[in-house]
Amino acid sequence: MSLKIQNLSGGYAGIKVIKDVNLTIEPGQVVGLIGLNGAGKSTTIKHLLGLLRMQKGSISLNDVKLMQNPSEFKKMVAYIPETPILYPELTLKEHLELVMLTYGLEKKQAWKRAHELCQMFRLDNKLDWLPINFSKGMKQKVMIVTAFLANADLLVIDEPFTGLDPLAVANLIDLIKEAVKQNKMVLMTTHVLAEAQEVVQKFAVLNGGTIQIEGSLDEIRKFYGLKPTDSFDRLYQILNQEQKKHE
């Protein structure tokens, strides 16, 4: 039981963005993928979701290979995108039903969970509304609710904390902690250390398309010569200087 990304190289038609990326996530582990804008975080996620064709390497989840068995692989993955993806003609209730159908969830139990999640994010009185008309933060909450409803083994979250009010941030952190207790795997990209360090056990730094280092926050700080009091800003300054040297 684990996610294994091995020697993954890929990107867009003819453009190599990531090179020989290796990353493992064990059950109950939250991994934070960090790096400068354009480092390749979203590209790595797109490969993981099977949205891009890999140029080299392999991705497997619980021994199911993405390339060989994409539908079984995708059923084990839930995704919270940075920009909400919503169906304009579907109500919130219909979005929830779609998740239940896609992930083959037992209806009665799934609805109990859906109501809990909607209540948590104050969406329980909006089941018949069209989320496409929701505010930015409310749309993001719909993405969170549907992803956690899926109860998938791997949760992929792109920039989870942007645009959420502090109550929703705290709720999301609680949900991630609960998922960890249930031995789920979480991969998140983030630029926000304060929230990330509450849940992330291992950070992986993408730099120049490869993972330069992975480890605990202390190990990352040591690698880049940072003081314990230094913020993420200092790490980004160092990554920026390194990038400039290679340009």
Ligand SMILES: Nc1ncnc2c1ncn2[C@@H]1O[C@H](COP(=O)(O)OP(=O)(O)OP(=O)(O)O)[C@@H](O)[C@H]1O
């Ligand atoms: N659809 C695309 N076609 C071609 N190149 C792309 C495409 N999307 C991204 N890229 C390029 O791939 C590189 C990595 O982009 P990516 O979106 O993975 O970065 P990121 O680390 O997620 O950045 P950010 O922190 O800004 O979200 C960038 O140079 C970007 O210009």
